[in-house]
Amino acid sequence: MTHAQPWTSAVLLIALGAALLLSPAPARAQGAGSCGATGTSGGAIVLDGQFGDWGGQSCIPDPADDCSSSRADLAGFFFATVADDPTAYFMAETFGGSNQTLSLQLRIDTNNDGSYSSAADRIVVVSYKPGKNSSKVDIDVLDGRGEKVAEISRDVDWGESQADGGHRVEWGVSFAQLGIQAGQTMRMTLDSKQGNGGGSGWCDSSQEVQWSPADALGLGLLLVIVLGVAGLAARMRARQA
Numbered sequence: 001m002t003h004a005q006p007w008t009s010a011v012l013l014i015a016l017g018a019a020l021l022l023s024p025a026p027a028r029a030q031g032a033g034s035c036g037a038t039g040t041s042g043g044a045i046v047l048d049g050q051f052g053d054w055g056g057q058s059c060i061p062d063p064a065d066d067c068s069s070s071r072a073d074l075a076g077f078f079f080a081t082v083a084d085d086p087t088a089y090f091m092a093e094t095f096g097g098s099n100q101t102l103s104l105q106l107r108i109d110t111n112n113d114g115s116y117s118s119a120a121d122r123i124v125v126v127s128y129k130p131g132k133n134s135s136k137v138d139i140d141v142l143d144g145r146g147e148k149v150a151e152i153s154r155d156v157d158w159g160e161s162q163a164d165g166g167h168r169v170e171w172g173v174s175f176a177q178l179g180i181q182a183g184q185t186m187r188m189t190l191d192s193k194q195g196n197g198g199g200s201g202w203c204d205s206s207q208e209v210q211w212s213p214a215d216a217l218g219l220g221l222l223l224v225i226v227l228g229v230a231g232l233a234a235r236m237r238a239r240q241a
């Protein structure tokens, strides 16, 4: 019964290829640099107002003194994905810690066509108010025309308290809320200003970056693919027998 052997080899080859394709790989970013580790690179990003999880993640450093408000003067814009988690994570750091509200808008050209203003594009609006020992962070997602897509948070403690410096905030947006598939290339820019939001008067902006967030599809899907291929091989063998 030698005719079964090529199928066995084919299944093994396809399974190996799938394993290689699906193995965790860092999301690609063009133009990203290092802003200096804020901790040890540990894999998972946890939205908890603690920032050690951002060490070693991709980052766009931003110069000092390019905005009249040190509170809104961006120092770094970080972004990351985590294996098996279809979420894009972000973190902003400013030079001046403060009890003042920091407003941010993350503009995302999701379809990478050079325009940020279509229904496919997204604007993530962040309001970060440090309290004495905690913080209040509100996050909303709009489309590129300003129509609301999702409310992500109200009054969550995802920023540094005044006691901890009051100059870093983290958040996450699911791929579904962004309207993207894993691995899709998009462009993005982060704008900042002191005080409450609104669509104008931004003080500082990060350099534009191109990013392909990927969640490195997990073992579950790999197993489904391998079982599917094995099932097909078995049916073909049965047909040939």
Ligand SMILES: [Ca+2]
Pocket (backbone or CB within 6 Å): 045, 046, 047, 048, 049, 050, 051, 052, 053, 170
């Ligand atoms: Ca964290």
Ligand SMILES: [Ca+2]
Pocket (backbone or CB within 6 Å): 062, 063, 064, 065, 066, 067, 073, 074, 075, 204
């Ligand atoms: Ca700056």
Ligand SMILES: [Ca+2]
Pocket (backbone or CB within 6 Å): 109, 110, 111, 112, 113, 114, 115, 116, 117, 118, 120, 121
């Ligand atoms: Ca666009």
